[in-house]
Amino acid sequence: MPKTDSLQGSLDLLVLKILSRRPRLHGYAIMTAIKDWSGDVLRAEEGSLYPALHRMEEAGWIRAEWIVKDSGRRARMYELTAAGKKQLSAAESRWQAVTSAVNRVLRTV
């Protein structure tokens, strides 16, 4: 099973992508989304998701808002900002470039 380390560098990309598809998710939902959409392959260490979220929030890519859920507990919901959308497309194309380059290498060798 892949470890947290394998997520390094791509965690930001995944979070941004997920938030671009489904706005307003809380941390747990984002984590579940990563797990589910990757077919259970990618798993973030649950706690380390939050410093990453806060860093992206600090960078202005996402913004957060507290809401009160039906259960009465508060949850912090995240959504993409305009800057986040730009960042996502940049990160996505960079990822594509890197993976296709890696694939090319794998094919030729």
Added chain:
Amino acid sequence: MSLWSRIVNVVRGDSLSREIDEELQSHIAEAITQGREPAEAAAAFGSPLRQREQSRDIRLIPWLDSLRADAIFGWRQLTKKKVTSAAAILSLALAIGACTGAFRLIDALLLRPLPVAAPERLYALSREAFFDGKIQSFDGWAYPAFRLMRAAVKDQAELMAVSYADRVDLTYKSDQEMEKAQVQYVSGWMFGRFGLRPALGRLLTVNDDLKPGAHPYAVLSYDYWRRRFGQDPKVIGRTFRMGDDLYEIVGVGPAPFTGTETGTVTDVFVPTMMYPGVVHDDWTWHRTLAQLKPGVAVGPLRAKLDATSHAFEEERAKGFTGMSKKFIEAFLGQKLVLEPAAAGASGLQNDYRVSLVALGLLVALVLLIACTNVANLMTAQAASRAREMALRVSIGAGRWRLVQLVLVESAILAFLAGAAGGLFAWWSAPFVVSMINPKDNPARLALPADWRVVGFGLALTLGVMLLFGLMPALRASAVKPASALKGGEDPHSRRRTMHALIAAQVAFCFLVLFVAGLFAATFERLSNRPTGFVADRLLTLDTVAQRDEASVFWDQVADHLLGVPGVQSVALAGWPLLGGNAWNGFVSVNGAPPGPVLAYFLAVSPGWIDAMKIPFIDGRDFLPSDTMPGAAIINETFARQFFKGENPIGQSFAKGGELPCKVVGIVRDAPYRSMREPILPVVYVPFHRIDEHGALQSVRDATFIVRTASANPLALASILCREVPRARPEFRVSNIRTQADLVRAQTVRERLLAMLGLFFAGVALLLAAVGLYGVLDYSVLQRRREIGIRMAIGAPAASIARLVTVDIFAMVIAGALAGVALGMASVRYIEALLYQVKPTDLGMLALPAFTILAAASLAALPAVLHAVRIDPVAMLRAE
């Protein structure tokens, strides 16, 4: 989120932590809602504390946050010991405030450049000569000499004549409504050279300064325009009368420019050509300023000016009569000096330069003493916090973090003290200026509290913080956890530092006490110097007439004043004693050639000697028929100097080439123009003066000396002012003073130095004693185990007392010795400020030493009592 939100998050750090915690908890709660096992969910999450700290550091500014935490912690530390902290802050505030105040004065008087173009190229011309066995400096010039010098150096520099600012009478209406204004005669081209622009109208130009008496135009200073005219623009074109001339106001100068005589705010500028003495080659009445052209070297310029001035005086000396050869040699040996005048040139600067710097150094020493105290306090605290520091190191605090922790506490202390000190400086500098003000001619020193002063205060506060905070901080941070947690490292090393600081403190304290003692002794001796006359109940009325008036008319006014109720006696004199005026000349006795010593003259009416209560030794007072030349009354010094033991009564002498005077009386010595100088040979001559044809000469101004019956002579002042014009309408009182004020004015500087010196000596002594007490108390506390053991095995109280005090007293004595050395080394810089006080006097050294020893003993007492009262049983049981 922005930098701003991160700064805000620093302030709301606790709620930020709560918010992050809540989000993390909601994650785990969500997991459990989704049906996961609580234990498994928590394990999968990892350490919430670590995540929280990571998130926190992202969402705020970590260094600012740690600073905030330290500030809160430091504040708590300070408020925990309210009395100690307050004492530290107060003593520092007083010292910082005094230093900033002293800087404000020094800056305003000596350093701040004039608001003119290229002040750094401005120089003042003066001459130095060797007279009466010492070098004397004089900055007055005659206009014809100035004119020659200006022409000689016109390619290298522009010279400007600026008269001594004088507080004179002028009127905008009738003669009955005279008022005083500070008037300065200046070269017309000065304003242009200084690059000044008028606030209103125009400034004087070179064309306003061409022909003697031909340019009655005046420029007001902005300050005067505001004070006197409320900034009325219609002031242009108005006229005022000053002396015999009617002047027209043509403009107002720029606001920042208050003249070149620092310490005096000039009200009215008029052209030098309007000065009556402008054509005389023997009236020295103005300063000369030189604005050097860029790149001109001072040395060659000085030589050129010197040669021109020398040639002028040599030519003039050919006409000298009645002067000794030696004097003429000394006169021609004068050397011209160029001194930087970026901060202006004034008598106040010369009078107070050394005094202010000496005071500044005294308060700097007090500041050092205060810093030493706080450093000792911090060191003691750091010692008692060694375990806390060790604990912090053990759980991973870096060294810099600990330095920051202690320094932040120091910074709080320093900045609280700096703020309070700023208030003190704001109050104290004008207070000192007000103290050096004679009543009739107040010094006005612009004391702006601008970036220079504020910057100095801030730099001082920062420096102070590092001075007392850095060493304890470095020490505290160098703690070795293993030894500290075990119960203490080498306890002596800290004590050694504190002891060295005590020695330094005592040395500084000794120096402050010593110098203050010298100032106090100077003031005491000067103010107790016998005056030779009785100043109480004496009023001096400086009186002017509209034109020269026959001296018998002056007598009439005197007779009229004698009829005013409350007046005991009235006499006339050219001016009051100690008023600052002087009239001197060389004297030839019995037809011999003139000697090298100058004699001083004062014209007085019959009855003046009586009114002043100067005792007669021999001979008689003047008769109404006596004239000058003709009769003379001499003082003892004159008799000794010129008659060498012979009976002077009946002998005759002549001043310069005039007719001889016959000595009719000898009186006791009285100071003539200054209390500081030795008694001069003085001749009192009759008020009635005759010219070579024997005709009585007229007089324009003189002083009535009035002895009153009441102990408060000023009660009669307004009545007398009214009575003078009633006797003769063309007479007017221009200035009224008590003789006692004139005597007091002689010691203004000495009083100031003595008062401030003693005040700061008291502060220094108090601080040093408090510091000593603190250190001793700390060392007893630290050694209580050792003391307990010694007492348990039978040490007597006396040996315990010796144990705790012997080191300290060794330090006190070492410090005092260092203080003596410092005092001896520094005293020659203030010698000019002393009067009949020998710094090497045993008494001057013993008194501060004794005071310090007494204070040290007193300060040691509580700690010694504490030590001998330690209960060995309780002490040992506690351990």
